[in-house]
Amino acid sequence: MKQLSRVFLAIAIISAVLLYAVSRLNSSQGYSGAKTLTVYNWGDYIDSSLIKKFEKQTGIKVIYETFDSNEAMMTKIQQGGTAYDIAVPSEYMIDKMRKENLLLPLDHSKLPNLKNIDKRFMDLPFDPKNKYSIPYFWGTVGIxxxxxMLGNKKITSWDDLWDxxxxxxxxxxDSAREVIGMGLNSLNYSLNDTNKKHLQEAKRRLDSLTPNIKAIVGDESRMLLENQEASIGVVWSGVASEIMAENEDLQYVLPKEGTNLWFDNMVIPKTAKHISAAHKFINFMLDAKVAAKNAEYVNYSSPNKMALKYMPKATVNDKRFYPSPEMTDKLEVYKNLGQKNLAYYNELFLEFKMHRK
Known part of the structure; x- marks a missing residue:
């Protein structure tokens, strides 16, 4: 019995030593609790050198994970399996998350660089007074x-696509809100229309576009357009900017009927365990030079007015990607449609995709 006790004691000592060693190793690599920050963001949506810079400045190790849709991001946070400290949802999802009590309020006193953000991107309906979110990037959906490839034909409207x-x-x-929204806009309806007659009309309108559609795709659109395997793409502005840098023949236009003006903001989910570190990271990303470097990497429009001073004039003066306030006032921000209406949008989009086969 004494021998068995000695065996158990030896095992306990070895286990304690191993746990201590692992703890020291994690600490040396920046993984100790107070020195770790878990960021949940869209894929390739930050200059990785900035993460390294933040880690060096603060001693906080960043664990970076990615998602490919707002819905996937929200589901993961709802499940609570991972304690994300920062997430970057879009405007309609921020509205939904705050209403479902999934976000922590921000302490603006810990965000002195917030003064760098252009006021026209603050205090928007999806988050009054920016209680829960801080602007990260913004952009449009266009053509x-x-x-x-089109014989010098000009595209100026959604209606032109039916040629x-x-x-x-x-x-x-490959996105329901963008495609159904295009159908609605082409009929001069709102992007946030929930009238089923209007939505069915938009779906029929889209069905009639089928002969002109080469494919419904995700990131593949960049390669196909760059390689001239297709002449037209309905894309987000940052995607357009990126592929235009590779092919100077390409043009980007905001359709005259109207289109989407979107915002991605940084938030602190309710799962967060490192709230102080999260504020430090947000404030770091709001630094003018940091924001400028990030914008040049990501290719989307920066809401940081001070950052524009450190960016190429040709970029910030390009009205296709930095449209005037007069133009942005004419565009629509997606609203949170509610689960029932969003499900109907998704149903119509699936029917549309099936109609092509």
Whole structure:
């Protein structure tokens, strides 16, 4: 019995030593509780060198995870399996998350660089007074096209996409809000319309576009447009900017009927365990030079007015990607439609995709 006790004691000592060693190793690598920050963001949506810079400045180790849709992000946070300290949802999802008590209020006194944000991107309806979110990037949904492939034809509206000469030329984003929204806009309806008659009309309108659609794709649109395998794409502004840098023949236009003006903001989910570190990270990303470097990497529009001073004039003066306040006032921000209405949008989008087969 004494021998068995000695065995158990030896095991306990060895276990304690191993636990201590692992703890020291984690600490040396920046993984100790107070020195770790878990960030949940869209894929390739930050300059990784900035993460390293933040780690060096603060001693806080950043664990970076990615998601590919607002819905996937919210589901993961609702489940609570991972204690995310920062997430970057879009405007309509921020509205939904705050109403479902999934976000922690921000302490603006810990965000002195907040003064750098352009006031026209603050205090928006999805988060009054920015109680829960801070602007990260913004942009539009529009049409990128290759005039040379179209015989120098100009695209100025959604309606232009129904031209019979564009057979098998168009790439659509694989996203219900964007595609159904395009159908609604082409009929001069709101992007946030929930009238089922209008939505059915938009779906029929989209069905009639089928002969002109080459594919409904995600990131593949970049390669297809760059390689001139398609002449037109309905894309987000940052995607357009990126592929235009690779192919100077391409143009980007905001359709005259209207389109989406979107915002991605930084939030602190209710799962957060390192709230002080989260505030430090947000404030770091609000630094003018940091925001400028990040914008040049990501290719989306920065809401940081001070950052624009450190960016190429050709970039910030390009009205396609930094449209005037007069233009942005004419665009629509997605609203939280509610689960029932969003499900109907998704149902119509699925029917539309099936109609093509």
């Amino acid at each position: 990128v096209y290759n005039p040379k 019979k000469d564009l057979h098998n030329q168009i790439l659509l984003a």
